[in-house]
Each structure stands twice: as C-alpha cells, then as structure tokens.
Amino acid sequence: MQSFEIDKSDVFKVKNAILAGDETLKIVLEEYHASEIAILFERLDKSEQRHIINLLPTEIASEIISEMDEESHPENLLFELHPDKRTEIVEELDYDDATDIISQLEDHEQKEILEDLTEDHASEIRNLLTYNEKTAGGLMNTELICVNINLTKKDAIDEIIRQSEEMEEFYTIYVVDDDEVFKGIVSLKDIIKAKHNAKITELVKIDAVYVHPDTDQEEVANLISQYNLTSIPVIDQHQKLLGRVTFDDVIDVMEAESTEDILKISGVSEDEELSGNWVEAVKSRLPWLIINLGTAFLASSVVRYFDPTIKLIPSLAAYMTIIAGMGGNAATQALAVTVRRISLYDLTDKQAYRTVLKEFTVGLINGAANGLIVFIFAFFFDGNPMLGLVIFLAMTGNLVIAGITGAGIPLILKRVGIDPAIASSIIITTFTDVFGFLLILGLASKLLL
Amino acid sequence: MQSFEIDKSDVFKVKNAILAGDETLKIVLEEYHASEIAILFERLDKSEQRHIINLLPTEIASEIISEMDEESHPENLLFELHPDKRTEIVEELDYDDATDIISQLEDHEQKEILEDLTEDHASEIRNLLTYNEKTAGGLMNTELICVNINLTKKDAIDEIIRQSEEMEEFYTIYVVDDDEVFKGIVSLKDIIKAKHNAKITELVKIDAVYVHPDTDQEEVANLISQYNLTSIPVIDQHQKLLGRVTFDDVIDVMEAESTEDILKISGVSEDEELSGNWVEAVKSRLPWLIINLGTAFLASSVVRYFDPTIKLIPSLAAYMTIIAGMGGNAATQALAVTVRRISLYDLTDKQAYRTVLKEFTVGLINGAANGLIVFIFAFFFDGNPMLGLVIFLAMTGNLVIAGITGAGIPLILKRVGIDPAIASSIIITTFTDVFGFLLILGLASKLLL
Structure with a gap:
C-alpha cells in the first residue's frame, strides 16, 4: 500500500536532476523520504535507478531497496549493481529484508551475492533462506533486543543501549535464560519505571504469545492482530529464541492474502502480479x-x-x-x-x-x-x-x-x-x-x- | 481476524462453570486471555455474557468488551448492564474504544450512558463522537504520551513515567511546544541513550508524518503501512496535537476495506455483516x-x-x-x-x-x-x-x-x-x-x- 502521491512533476524533476549532474541530484533527492524514492523508482528506468542507488549513501540506498514494491523487482536492481556496492547494501539491510530480496533470484545469482558477504552475514541469510517464504521463519528477523532474565535494571538498560546501536527500531525486549531459552517479554517502560534495585525476573511477563518457524503466515498475522502486538517472538522446539516477526511485515502479509482471495474467487491465478504485463x-x-x-x-x-x-x-x-x-x-x-x-x-x-x-x-x-x-x-x-x-x-x-x-x-x-x-x-x-x-x-x- | 481456536470443549467448560457457580467460573476464566473470552462470547447467549462481565473485575471486563468483534455487538451487551457497572466499564475503556462502541447505539441510549459518566469522560467521548467514523478523527485516541520540547532528559523521563501510569502501551512519545503545537516525535530509546544533560529539543525528529482529523481512514492506513509506523499523530489546522491513531486500529481498517472490496465486486452491499442472518x-x-x-x-x-x-x-x-x-x-x-x-x-x-x-x-x-x-x-x-x-x-x-x-x-x-x-x-x-x-x-x- 502506497500513499505518497507521485506527481508527474516529481518524476520530471528527478529525471532532469539526473541529467543536470550529481550535485543537483543530491539536493533534489534530499527532499524525499527513502520510501518515497522507492515509489518514484516505479517511474524511472533501470539505469536511472542504478545511478541514484550508486550516488546515495549506503544507508539510504539500502532503505530504498528494502522499501521497493515486490512488483518493482528490487532483486534485479540489486543484482545488477557493482559487486562492492551490492555487498555494502546487503550488509546494511536487515536480515529478513535481505533474505526476502535475495530469495527472488536464481540459485547461481544468490550464490554470487552470498559469496561476497562476511561469513556472519552469509550464514545468517543462508539460514533464513531455508524457511518457507510463507511461514513465520520466512518472515522473521533475527535481529532483536534480548536480555538475560538475571540482569538487574541498570545492567539491562546498559545492555539494551548497547544492542540498540545497531537497530533503528525495537518495540519489545525479549527475555531469555542462560541457555537462551525464551522466558517472556518486558517493556522498556516497565524497566524504566522499576525501582533501582529491581531485577528483570521481577518485571518479565511470562505468558507471552509466540510462534514456531513453520507457523503459517496467516496464523502469525491473526495472532498479531488478535493480541495487538508490535512483534511476536519465534522460538524453536527447544524453546530457544530464533527471531521475531514485526507488525509491519504482517500488514504486508494481510494485504497479500486479501489480494489472493479477491483474485482467486474471480478466477485469476494468485501469482498474477497486479501490475504485470x-x-x-x-x-x-x-x-x-x-x-x-x-x-x-x-x-x-x-x-x-x-x-x-x-x-x-x-x-x-x-x-x-x-x-x-x-x-x-x-x-x-x-x-x-x-x-x-x-x-x-x-x-x-x-x-x-x-x-x-x-x-x-x-x-x-x-x-x-x-x-x-x-x-x-x-x-x-x-x-x-x-x-x-x-x-x-x-x-x-x-x-x-x-x-x-x-x-x-x-x-x-x-x-x-x-x-x-x-x-x-x-x-x-x-x-x-x-x-x-x-x-x-x-x-x-x-x-x- | 481471530486466531484463538475455540473448541466445543471450551464453550462446554465455560457454560458448565456458569452453572457450577461463581467460584468455579472464576477459576475457569483465569485460563483465558481477555481477547480469547471475547471470542468465546460469540458462542454464549446474552445472559451468559452479562453474567461473566458482572463477575470479572472491571479492568478485564472492559478489555473483553473492547476486544469483541463488531458483529457480536458489544454495544448491546454494554447497554444492558446495570448502569453502575456500565459506567465503570466505559470509564475504564480507552476513549477511542468507548466511542466506537457507544457510536453504534441509538441517540437516546448514547445520552443515557454519557449522563452517568464524569464530566471529563463524557466531554471527551462527546468530542470524539463528532468525527466521522471512517476518518482519522474517528479512529484516534486522545490518550498519548506527550512531552514539552524544552524539557531535559531527566524531567522528560519523569514526565513519561507519570503519564504512562494510566496507559498500558505506548510506542512513540510526541513532542509539543508551550502552545501545544506539535513539534515532532522522540523515541524512549533515544531519550535513554542520550547524555545526561541532553534536552528534548536535541533529540526530537521534526519531519514526522501526521494526519488531520478529517483524513480518510484508507489514507491513514496507507501512511502507517508505507512508513512502518506504530502510530501516527492527528493534528488540527493550527498544528495542535489532538490524538494518535495506532497500528492495531489500522490493521482492523485494512481488513474491513478488503472485505468491502470483495463484497462489492461480487454485488453484495458493503454493509452486509459476514455473519449476519x-x-x-x-x-x-x-x-x-x-x-x-x-x-x-x-x-x-x-x-x-x-x-x-x-x-x-x-x-x-x-x-x-x-x-x-x-x-x-x-x-x-x-x-x-x-x-x-x-x-x-x-x-x-x-x-x-x-x-x-x-x-x-x-x-x-x-x-x-x-x-x-x-x-x-x-x-x-x-x-x-x-x-x-x-x-x-x-x-x-x-x-x-x-x-x-x-x-x-x-x-x-x-x-x-x-x-x-x-x-x-x-x-x-x-x-x-x-x-x-x-x-x-x-x-x-x-x-x-
């Protein structure tokens, strides 16, 4: 769902700025949010898209690529970049977004991208690629904020600040024990409000809803919707915390499922892209x-x-x-x-x-x-x-x-x-x-x- | 969208517990989350629903009523309660939920409920009732966490803790100036990470997306989806902060809009309730x-x-x-x-x-x-x-x-x-x-x- 209204004038301005040179283009692009540039991309041709991605800082370039509509095929844009730029962008992306995009490529293309990554990144993405796209495993992100249940308030806050350096957004803090077994959730608000000598074990909510990696995406969406969750933890059969699925992914899932219903009852294959040729x-x-x-x-x-x-x-x-x-x-x-x-x-x-x-x-x-x-x-x-x-x-x-x-x-x-x-x-x-x-x-x- | 699977055995257990007496019923109900009881209610008759609502603490009773599906008509259940219980529940509900439910009643029924409320509650709900149900004004909640832009880190945290006593969940902290003009948003994480002597004015993100009370609900949903927001502020024409719409309301809106599309293209009036008679x-x-x-x-x-x-x-x-x-x-x-x-x-x-x-x-x-x-x-x-x-x-x-x-x-x-x-x-x-x-x-x- 996209709401930013692209005027012809926006497209015209950006196309002209590309011709006018990189300094002008940089200034023009500063007016737009990354998700807006992602929408503008629908009106630009491949070489213009590449030009902009190469010009912008990796941080913004990767955000644009992660915000691009599936139907605009960000995977092709990514694959056609210079390998160094490509690696930078993939390493900047959240693991779940990187996996979503890379999963759309052919096997040999996937291999080519993964080979250039650091071992950490490559193995994390390889792991996520093994999950079915339409399950909690396929939707989940392995980056999350997680504290040990035995920490004190002060140590927990230090730990949260340290972990959150790498993350733009988090909504819930997950609590595990020494064996990484999931114990529950705690909110940043409750930690802050707690007494100085409080321990996480006193603050943790233990009856948290969770899913397994093979849980169907529709079930994940239903749980997030029913319990009004910003995110839901994904745990394995030994109760170990694997990752989390966030509400924004679920909004996309719900949209896709509704589209599927509408198309199917009208006798259209669910795979037809709405803007396909x-x-x-x-x-x-x-x-x-x-x-x-x-x-x-x-x-x-x-x-x-x-x-x-x-x-x-x-x-x-x-x-x-x-x-x-x-x-x-x-x-x-x-x-x-x-x-x-x-x-x-x-x-x-x-x-x-x-x-x-x-x-x-x-x-x-x-x-x-x-x-x-x-x-x-x-x-x-x-x-x-x-x-x-x-x-x-x-x-x-x-x-x-x-x-x-x-x-x-x-x-x-x-x-x-x-x-x-x-x-x-x-x-x-x-x-x-x-x-x-x-x-x-x-x-x-x-x-x- | 509801995911909790109700077994016949659940319904049977609860119906039996009602007959067995209040002590047994209380113990049985403790096994269920409020949103699960809301789903169970679809299988209970009106007198059984009332019995449970009267038995449970106001906090849980109001949560059940707010979680009930629109098609289960929580407004009728609410209206038929004893006026004292009803008042307690309405005053416990979030303003937006109370307004949603009350808006479904006849004018004289609305009046009857509002007359019993404290002046604060009544005027807040009366105000929200004036907005079109399908706009940001109709969806918004006036309860939010809001700090003055001139506060220091320490004072801001104190203020947030004070305001959050009343609120179960908040995702974003809104920033206003002395005239209550909306200035931007700040995350709790950024406040905590900030240096000891930092001021909110250094931390505030000023380019926050916002909507007006008459913005159509579909547009609100699009913005929340496009920018992956947990909530979006609603401001009036003088830039004053009126409230916020949260992602969970938007999930409900998107579901309703998709249902409307499916029904309409199939030649069914959009007002038909899926489970109607x-x-x-x-x-x-x-x-x-x-x-x-x-x-x-x-x-x-x-x-x-x-x-x-x-x-x-x-x-x-x-x-x-x-x-x-x-x-x-x-x-x-x-x-x-x-x-x-x-x-x-x-x-x-x-x-x-x-x-x-x-x-x-x-x-x-x-x-x-x-x-x-x-x-x-x-x-x-x-x-x-x-x-x-x-x-x-x-x-x-x-x-x-x-x-x-x-x-x-x-x-x-x-x-x-x-x-x-x-x-x-x-x-x-x-x-x-x-x-x-x-x-x-x-x-x-x-x-x-």
Missing part, C-alpha cells in the same frame, strides 16, 4: 478460461438436448439466459461472503451448517422475489401464465442452488484442507448454468408441451 | 439482483430480436450461452485485478491507459485461443466451418469487450470520484451479455442466412 496475465487467466470453456460446453449440452423444445417455444432462449445469469450472480454473492468469512474466522461445523441453511433461505426468498417479477412479465408480455410459472419455479430453484453451492463448496473445500477461494466464480457458475438450463428447459418440456 | 443478507443482495434482472432483460431482448435466426439454427442457442458466459468470466478477471490495483496504488492517467491497453491485448489473445477451440468443435461436431468462424469472431470480440470494460469502468469511476468496486460483476457482465449475444447472433444473421 499482458504475457503474465494471459498465462494466469487462460487456464481458468479454458476450464470455464469446458464447463460451458457441459452447460450448453443441456441446451442442445432441449433444442426441440426451444424450437417450439423460442422465447425460452431469452428466458434461459436470464435464469442462468441470475443464478451466477447470486452464487457469486454467496461465495464472496462465505470465502471472506472463512478467511477471517474459523467456523465450527455447526456454524458451517447454519451458513448453508442461511444461504438456502436467502436463495429461496431472493429467487421467489425475482421469479415473481419475471412471472408478471411473462404473463403480460408473452400472455402465457404457464410459461410464467415455469420461469418462476426455475428462478427460485436456481437461486436456491446458487446459495447452497456458493456457501457449501468453499466450506467443503476448507474442510478437506483445500483453499476455499479456489471455489472461484468459474466453478460455482457451472452449477447455476447447468441447473438453470435444466430447470427452465426441463420444466418447460413437462408443463408446456 | 438471512434477513440482512436478503436486504443487502436483493436490490443488486433486481438491478441484474433489469440488465438481464436488456440482454435477453437481444436474444428475442434474433428469435427467427435461432429458430433456423437452433445450435446457436447453445453457443450463445458459451460466448456470454466466457465474456462474463473474463470481465470478472479483469475487474478483480483492476479494482484491487486501484485500491492499493494510485494510478496515473498514463498507467490507467496502459492498463486498458493491456486488458485489450489479454482479451484478444484469450479470446482467439478459446475461439479456436470452439471453432474446431463446431467444425467437427456441427460440420459447419462458417458457424465455427462466427463463433470464433464472437468469442474474440466478446473477450476484448470484457477486458476493456472490466478494466475501463472501474478506472473511469475512480476518475469521477466513485468507489471503483461499485463496478461489480453484475454491472460488467451486462456488457458482455449484451455484446456477446449481439456478436454471435448478429454475425450469424449476416454470414449464415
């Missing part, structure tokens, strides 16, 4: 459309089967598109509400059952209401009350099917461990198309011929 | 379905117009459902990607233009690919290459229209200041239905008859 978009969407074509053939075979009926009552061709279309939209409504609800809350079996029952009721009422409108239309326009009845029944039936499948299918998928958002509108509308055509054409064959 | 769901969705019915009639009138053509070539009835259905799904794909992109980023005119161009290209390629499959089918199955050609052209044309409208309509809406997500799949599929039918039936009339 047409090649990516075709790759991501064509497979879904071809699946949809298959299901559309299935639905159209129902229509073919009833060709003789349509030939006798041509207005059925018009009405059947209404029934199928309405069913598709009602199913999409039920799907969106249910998928989002599953994403945000865990539903018990009873709640799942009630959800389907609710959508059944909603389908029945909305179906009858719309069915009545179409009935009146058929009565006055086509002058055929029996045709009206057929359409009324088909509409009601199809909207009930829409409700049951729109809510039921994602709930079943969740139950068997599949991402419920995969039950995209493409899958759901297959049911409403097939049953919609079956209902109207089948009923018409029985009641009107 | 069927009455709410009907109210929220029926109007959209009736709009859809109107647009479906429009599309079906195209079919009616070509009734004679369909009568002559009945297989067109089957193929036209495929063309319209594929167009609808392709449009939904383009819509989802575009709406989400507009939500997360500001697009320039040039980017908007390029987006439509990209979707045009994607529609052309996906349309031709799927058109070819249908052509081959028509060739072998119906033995009619000219019919195949008609379908190929209609498919390609309709998927191009899907791309242009799916991307173009939300971009135009954004441009004229309307929420782009309102361009729901219901609106977009009108175009693909009408043009889909027009293309296949019109081309068939020209080329096949």
Whole structure:
C-alpha cells in the first residue's frame, strides 16, 4: 500500500536532476523520504535507478531497496549493481529484508551475492533462506533486543543501549535464560519505571504469545492482530529464541492474502502480479478460461438436448439466459461472503451448517422475489401464465442452488484442507448454468408441451 | 481476524462453570486471555455474557468488551448492564474504544450512558463522537504520551513515567511546544541513550508524518503501512496535537476495506455483516439482483430480436450461452485485478491507459485461443466451418469487450470520484451479455442466412 502521491512533476524533476549532474541530484533527492524514492523508482528506468542507488549513501540506498514494491523487482536492481556496492547494501539491510530480496533470484545469482558477504552475514541469510517464504521463519528477523532474565535494571538498560546501536527500531525486549531459552517479554517502560534495585525476573511477563518457524503466515498475522502486538517472538522446539516477526511485515502479509482471495474467487491465478504485463496475465487467466470453456460446453449440452423444445417455444432462449445469469450472480454473492468469512474466522461445523441453511433461505426468498417479477412479465408480455410459472419455479430453484453451492463448496473445500477461494466464480457458475438450463428447459418440456 | 481456536470443549467448560457457580467460573476464566473470552462470547447467549462481565473485575471486563468483534455487538451487551457497572466499564475503556462502541447505539441510549459518566469522560467521548467514523478523527485516541520540547532528559523521563501510569502501551512519545503545537516525535530509546544533560529539543525528529482529523481512514492506513509506523499523530489546522491513531486500529481498517472490496465486486452491499442472518443478507443482495434482472432483460431482448435466426439454427442457442458466459468470466478477471490495483496504488492517467491497453491485448489473445477451440468443435461436431468462424469472431470480440470494460469502468469511476468496486460483476457482465449475444447472433444473421 502506497500513499505518497507521485506527481508527474516529481518524476520530471528527478529525471532532469539526473541529467543536470550529481550535485543537483543530491539536493533534489534530499527532499524525499527513502520510501518515497522507492515509489518514484516505479517511474524511472533501470539505469536511472542504478545511478541514484550508486550516488546515495549506503544507508539510504539500502532503505530504498528494502522499501521497493515486490512488483518493482528490487532483486534485479540489486543484482545488477557493482559487486562492492551490492555487498555494502546487503550488509546494511536487515536480515529478513535481505533474505526476502535475495530469495527472488536464481540459485547461481544468490550464490554470487552470498559469496561476497562476511561469513556472519552469509550464514545468517543462508539460514533464513531455508524457511518457507510463507511461514513465520520466512518472515522473521533475527535481529532483536534480548536480555538475560538475571540482569538487574541498570545492567539491562546498559545492555539494551548497547544492542540498540545497531537497530533503528525495537518495540519489545525479549527475555531469555542462560541457555537462551525464551522466558517472556518486558517493556522498556516497565524497566524504566522499576525501582533501582529491581531485577528483570521481577518485571518479565511470562505468558507471552509466540510462534514456531513453520507457523503459517496467516496464523502469525491473526495472532498479531488478535493480541495487538508490535512483534511476536519465534522460538524453536527447544524453546530457544530464533527471531521475531514485526507488525509491519504482517500488514504486508494481510494485504497479500486479501489480494489472493479477491483474485482467486474471480478466477485469476494468485501469482498474477497486479501490475504485470499482458504475457503474465494471459498465462494466469487462460487456464481458468479454458476450464470455464469446458464447463460451458457441459452447460450448453443441456441446451442442445432441449433444442426441440426451444424450437417450439423460442422465447425460452431469452428466458434461459436470464435464469442462468441470475443464478451466477447470486452464487457469486454467496461465495464472496462465505470465502471472506472463512478467511477471517474459523467456523465450527455447526456454524458451517447454519451458513448453508442461511444461504438456502436467502436463495429461496431472493429467487421467489425475482421469479415473481419475471412471472408478471411473462404473463403480460408473452400472455402465457404457464410459461410464467415455469420461469418462476426455475428462478427460485436456481437461486436456491446458487446459495447452497456458493456457501457449501468453499466450506467443503476448507474442510478437506483445500483453499476455499479456489471455489472461484468459474466453478460455482457451472452449477447455476447447468441447473438453470435444466430447470427452465426441463420444466418447460413437462408443463408446456 | 481471530486466531484463538475455540473448541466445543471450551464453550462446554465455560457454560458448565456458569452453572457450577461463581467460584468455579472464576477459576475457569483465569485460563483465558481477555481477547480469547471475547471470542468465546460469540458462542454464549446474552445472559451468559452479562453474567461473566458482572463477575470479572472491571479492568478485564472492559478489555473483553473492547476486544469483541463488531458483529457480536458489544454495544448491546454494554447497554444492558446495570448502569453502575456500565459506567465503570466505559470509564475504564480507552476513549477511542468507548466511542466506537457507544457510536453504534441509538441517540437516546448514547445520552443515557454519557449522563452517568464524569464530566471529563463524557466531554471527551462527546468530542470524539463528532468525527466521522471512517476518518482519522474517528479512529484516534486522545490518550498519548506527550512531552514539552524544552524539557531535559531527566524531567522528560519523569514526565513519561507519570503519564504512562494510566496507559498500558505506548510506542512513540510526541513532542509539543508551550502552545501545544506539535513539534515532532522522540523515541524512549533515544531519550535513554542520550547524555545526561541532553534536552528534548536535541533529540526530537521534526519531519514526522501526521494526519488531520478529517483524513480518510484508507489514507491513514496507507501512511502507517508505507512508513512502518506504530502510530501516527492527528493534528488540527493550527498544528495542535489532538490524538494518535495506532497500528492495531489500522490493521482492523485494512481488513474491513478488503472485505468491502470483495463484497462489492461480487454485488453484495458493503454493509452486509459476514455473519449476519438471512434477513440482512436478503436486504443487502436483493436490490443488486433486481438491478441484474433489469440488465438481464436488456440482454435477453437481444436474444428475442434474433428469435427467427435461432429458430433456423437452433445450435446457436447453445453457443450463445458459451460466448456470454466466457465474456462474463473474463470481465470478472479483469475487474478483480483492476479494482484491487486501484485500491492499493494510485494510478496515473498514463498507467490507467496502459492498463486498458493491456486488458485489450489479454482479451484478444484469450479470446482467439478459446475461439479456436470452439471453432474446431463446431467444425467437427456441427460440420459447419462458417458457424465455427462466427463463433470464433464472437468469442474474440466478446473477450476484448470484457477486458476493456472490466478494466475501463472501474478506472473511469475512480476518475469521477466513485468507489471503483461499485463496478461489480453484475454491472460488467451486462456488457458482455449484451455484446456477446449481439456478436454471435448478429454475425450469424449476416454470414449464415
């Protein structure tokens, strides 16, 4: 999420400053925060980006790179820098940010970067690279403020000041024992407020929430959100403190998960970048459309089967598109509400059952209401009350099917461990198309011929 | 977002403990964090909730109420408590949480609660109630840690300790001058690390990001996310510090905004509560379905117009459902990607233009690919290459229209200041239905008859 509004004038100013020479450029860039330059980068070409990164002090250059949007591919910019500059920047980056960026590169590129680093940096990043990107291990930073539980107030403050030299921000102080086993957390405020001779062991909060490195990122985000935490500790199976995940990483995760939900229920592969080019978009969407074509053939075979009926009552061709279309939209409504609800809350079996029952009721009422409108239309326009009845029944039936499948299918998928958002509108509308055509054409064959 | 997994056994245990008596209940409840009890409340009935709130100390009771999901309606629980208990709880709540909850009540109920409060509390909450719920003013808390810029290190620490007695958490210390004008922020860490005789004026960061009370909540969320802030100050037009919005409120805002996007593009009113009952769901969705019915009639009138053509070539009835259905799904794909992109980023005119161009290209390629499959089918199955050609052209044309409208309509809406997500799949599929039918039936009339 980016809020700094880039004017054309900003881009123009920076591009001109690049031409005007480094002294001018430095002065112009001083007006911007690193995260703003990261956004400006979206409008600059690769060589301009490199020029700016090479010009600025490593500290700012690394901040820009860490703030760049994933879709702007900071890893490519980083890789194409002079190896010395590259090494400087990687060593300046937080371990988790460096790992995130490097993980996007090919194996041989990763190796090339890691070889130039000091052994400490390289081994730390190599270690972080082993964790799945979408787990607490993949999100965590190993840099944190940590004090021994046996320290006194004064020693703890000295220790915190010493450790914080290297860190720009910290929110929570972690407490461990002599074996590096995680014991709890303590706030800087509580240490300061404590009596002069207080010990950390008296101040530590021992019931702190924590996660393991293989905890799914969605679970990490849920915990941070539920307990309003600025950071959450990551500990291994022996209770040793490995790192922490901070709230800002979680904000990014939540954004990405919501994007995934929206894309998936709309039949777009979750990997499609929002600002990707047409090649990516075709790759991501064509497979879904071809699946949809298959299901559309299935639905159209129902229509073919009833060709003789349509030939006798041509207005059925018009009405059947209404029934199928309405069913598709009602199913999409039920799907969106249910998928989002599953994403945000865990539903018990009873709640799942009630959800389907609710959508059944909603389908029945909305179906009858719309069915009545179409009935009146058929009565006055086509002058055929029996045709009206057929359409009324088909509409009601199809909207009930829409409700049951729109809510039921994602709930079943969740139950068997599949991402419920995969039950995209493409899958759901297959049911409403097939049953919609079956209902109207089948009923018409029985009641009107 | 809630992560604590409620077992049936938890609910069972608590319900039993209520029956067993208050002593047992107290012991059972001690096992749970307040935010966990808030989730348990979703499974308890109103009288059980009241029983627990009355039993627990005010501090915990108020935390439970502040952690309850909006959809569990904490305001009703609060209002139905004994007035004394209610007053105790409201006075214990943070001002912003109290305001959020009270704002959900009817005017006369609000009045009744506010009358019992101390004048300080009542006027603070009355003031916060005046701000729009979806702005920085509506989200902000007036309790914060604030020091005068002229203080010395020692006096500042004393002041911070004094002010923090009342506050459980603070992340940033705000700095003001003698006129309460906002000057910047300072971190507790920097104060502690400073030399003994340092003054706040030497430590303050003056380029802090801030917002005004009428800043939209989405903008607030964007700034907190962009600059990785734990909190952001809210100042009035005279630069006076009014309050702060914290990251945890913003996490809730982002979740709500994403839910809104998902519901709207699926044709569900943004006000529908995910766990609402069927009455709410009907109210929220029926109007959209009736709009859809109107647009479906429009599309079906195209079919009616070509009734004679369909009568002559009945297989067109089957193929036209495929063309319209594929167009609808392709449009939904383009819509989802575009709406989400507009939500997360500001697009320039040039980017908007390029987006439509990209979707045009994607529609052309996906349309031709799927058109070819249908052509081959028509060739072998119906033995009619000219019919195949008609379908190929209609498919390609309709998927191009899907791309242009799916991307173009939300971009135009954004441009004229309307929420782009309102361009729901219901609106977009009108175009693909009408043009889909027009293309296949019109081309068939020209080329096949």
